[in-house]
Amino acid sequence: DAGVIQSPRHEVTEMGQEVTLRCKPISGHNSLFWYRQTMMRGLELLIYFNNNVPIDDSGMPEDRFSAKMPNASFSTLKIQPSEPRDSAVYFCASRADRVEKLFFGSGTQLSVL
Amino acid sequence: DAKTTQPNSMESNEEEPVHLPCNHSTISGTDYIHWYRQLPSQGPEYVIHGLTSNVNNRMASLAIAEDRKSSTLILHRATLRDAAVYYCILCTNTNAGKSTFGDGTTLTVKP
Secondary structure, eight states: OOOEEEESSEEEEEEEOOOOEEEEEEEEEEEEEEEEETTEEEEEEEEEEETOOOOOTTTTSSEEEEEEETTTTTEEEEEOOOGGOOEEEEEEEEESSTTEEEEEEEEOOOOOO | OOOOBBBBBEEEETTTHHHHHHTTTTTOTTEEEEEEEETSSOOOOOEESSSOOOOEOSSSSSETTTTTTEEEEESOOOOOOGEEEEEEEESSGGGGGOOOOOOOEEEEEEO
16 A cells, blocks of 8 residues: 655745645545644644545634545645745645544645745 | 643653653543654654553553553663654544644654
């Protein structure tokens, strides 16, 4: 199994541009999580899906952030417009069931100039 | 959501055992205790999890208090590769399994 696949690994963009981060969860996993990690705030849960349905998006910072999961094998996190304070590492994780272990992707290092 | 509390940092000498504590006094009966670690420049990786009984795997052991309000991750012989941030989180069967990470414990292993 290839594990959770995130793309791109690195993204450098200018303030105001749209950024789209992608995630392919492990096949058969029914929960998907988006986290953001910064030195200041640590590892924050942004949103999570269960069976492709968003369950809790209370961690999404503001309306500039949106996430979708159109099917069981793909999810996106979009930031529009991006700002320098969005610079962080964004992780996607998936798991097979509610109390099973999480598998994390390698993350996307986002830099907004 | 039930929260966990961990020390900010701990130090260990190489090849000595390490006991990493975690408090979760508001844990509910169906919450599982999970431990993850994050090596520098990598995503978190699963270490171990349990519900009530102590657990062992190739990476570590998990000791869970009888009242389940605390747990301890045990690395039997720390190596330099074990230097990482260790997170203790609760995974619940409710709310579709929302999993929130705290600040974790930064483990430093000295040669």
